[in-house]
Amino acid sequence: MVLKVLRWTGLTLLALVMLFMASSCTMLGLNYSSLETGNKPEALPPLPAGLVAGDETAREEARALLAALYGDWPEGLPVAKSPWRVVVEDYLGGRGTLEEADITIGRGEGARTFQLVAAFPKGARGAPLVLSQTFGSNCATFPEQPVTSEDGDACTVRDFGKFASMVISAVFGEYIAEAPVELYFDAGFAYASFHASDFIPDDAKTARPAMEALGGAPNPGGALMAWAYAYSAALGVLADDPRIDGERVALLGHSRFGKAALLAAAWDARIAAVIAHQSGFGGAALSRSTVGERLDRMIRRYPHWLGLQAAAFAEYPEAMDFDQHFLLALMAPRPLFLGNARRDVWSDPNSSFRAAEAASAAWRAQGAAGLALDIREFDPSAKMAWFLRPGGHSVTDDDLEAFLAFLTAHLTRGGALPRAAMAP
Ligand code: GCU
Numbered sequence: 001m002v003l004k005v006l007r008w009t010g011l012t013l014l015a016l017v018m019l020f021m022a023s024s025c026t027m028l029g030l031n032y033s034s035l036e037t038g039n040k041p042e043a044l045p046p047l048p049a050g051l052v053a054g055d056e057t058a059r060e061e062a063r064a065l066l067a068a069l070y071g072d073w074p075e076g077l078p079v080a081k082s083p084w085r086v087v088v089e090d091y092l093g094g095r096g097t098l099e100e101a102d103i104t105i106g107r108g109e110g111a112r113t114f115q116l117v118a119a120f121p122k123g124a125r126g127a128p129l130v131l132s133q134t135f136g137s138n139c140a141t142f143p144e145q146p147v148t149s150e151d152g153d154a155c156t157v158r159d160f161g162k163f164a165s166m167v168i169s170a171v172f173g174e175y176i177a178e179a180p181v182e183l184y185f186d187a188g189f190a191y192a193s194f195h196a197s198d199f200i201p202d203d204a205k206t207a208r209p210a211m212e213a214l215g216g217a218p219n220p221g222g223a224l225m226a227w228a229y230a231y232s233a234a235l236g237v238l239a240d241d242p243r244i245d246g247e248r249v250a251l252l253g254h255s256r257f258g259k260a261a262l263l264a265a266a267w268d269a270r271i272a273a274v275i276a277h278q279s280g281f282g283g284a285a286l287s288r289s290t291v292g293e294r295l296d297r298m299i300r301r302y303p304h305w306l307g308l309q310a311a312a313f314a315e316y317p318e319a320m321d322f323d324q325h326f327l328l329a330l331m332a333p334r335p336l337f338l339g340n341a342r343r344d345v346w347s348d349p350n351s352s353f354r355a356a357e358a359a360s361a362a363w364r365a366q367g368a369a370g371l372a373l374d375i376r377e378f379d380p381s382a383k384m385a386w387f388l389r390p391g392g393h394s395v396t397d398d399d400l401e402a403f404l405a406f407l408t409a410h411l412t413r414g415g416a417l418p419r420a421a422m423a424p
Helices: 001-027 049-053 057-072 162-172 181-186 205-214 223-239 256-267 293-301 310-315 322-331 351-366 397-411
Strands: 079-081 085-091 097-104 112-121 128-135 190-195 244-254 275-277 336-341 385-389
Touching: 001 128, 049 057, 049 205, 049 322, 057 162, 057 256, 057 310, 057 322, 057 351, 057 385, 079 223, 079 397, 097 223, 097 336, 112 181, 112 223, 128 223, 128 256, 181 275, 181 397, 190 223, 205 223, 223 244, 244 256, 256 275, 256 322, 293 310, 322 351, 336 397, 385 397
Parallel strands: 128 190, 128 244, 244 275, 275 336, 336 385
Antiparallel strands: 079 097, 085 097, 097 112, 112 190
8 A cells, every 4th residue: 555655656756747847848738729820920931833833843942941941861871771570470469570670871880770660460461551750769669579679688678667658658648659559550551660869869969970970971961850861761661571562651750750750751752641740840830930939949959950050040030931831842742641739839730730721732733632621620531631639749549540540541442531520
């Protein structure tokens, strides 16, 4: 009994500390994002006509503008893969295999290696795939499975931190760390992911030296670009596998990895769909917006994420000759899901909706319906699907349900789902 009380007191204290830490970066999620968009500025500057039409020269120009903020895309940086190792032969009671491969990106001594973990449904041939980047280590993403830990041995309970996982999920949602592979299998998808920090550390001190040593010409100009390139590298590896249909790969990224997923799709046309969940500033939110994080705060806290010139943009975002609707438009006419939460003001759902509204001209011009619904409604079968739920910055059951509805509508052979509406 005493032990139980102590355990719960400890858990509560830890949750409070984490909540406090989270509050400094998410403004505690106590505010509500405004649902009024008509009384706020439209996304500026207007999209170039060529970008709306999907003209390749205009797309290249848009990428050049974005590279001024994010730094270079490391075009041509070599990617190598080890053979797959079967980690669990009868994964999920025999529904599939859990496998792992070493991916090496870069050339020479500065090349970096990380583990890509994939769950293939049994007997898969040409399956659609969800490819994700994770905050947690591979041990936390696949708890209790003997994938390789950061220290090079098979994961143990210590590596995935059962207790810490409980607290983190309580604050940031059930699926912030653990991958719900069963749900993806149920929907007919294979699943693969890697811990982005295993490639380029999410760390202000060590990220830049790691990127500079990669041996590329150019190297990635910031960590978001590096992670975006890693998405693309992992896609290349998986698309070569006969168990996967390389034309039906969706990237899934939450928050900073939602930013990276959008960037990856802007540069890599092989990416069939993107779920960018709560991607915020540097993602779907307009840099000109003054609500939420803003670029200047991002640069202070995460100086390694963007390119070296980004600070100059952050000082006068009004003077930028592009904004994030340019990034979204580069995704057109492929299916894009923008996930948001009403209390996640830090990531600014309101300006993300305005960016989506402006970018949706590109979907319409390229033969797909754009964003037709109100900010409160969700249509998973729309090629630009907007989702806003109650609650804060997290990955919850409701998010998973929405992701799966979108994935099923666009990447399975079954066709579109009926329109669903959700009012926060
Ligand atoms: C911080 C950061 C955001 C980012 C988020 C996340 O809150 O300010 O830009 O999206 O972390 O990755 O969870």
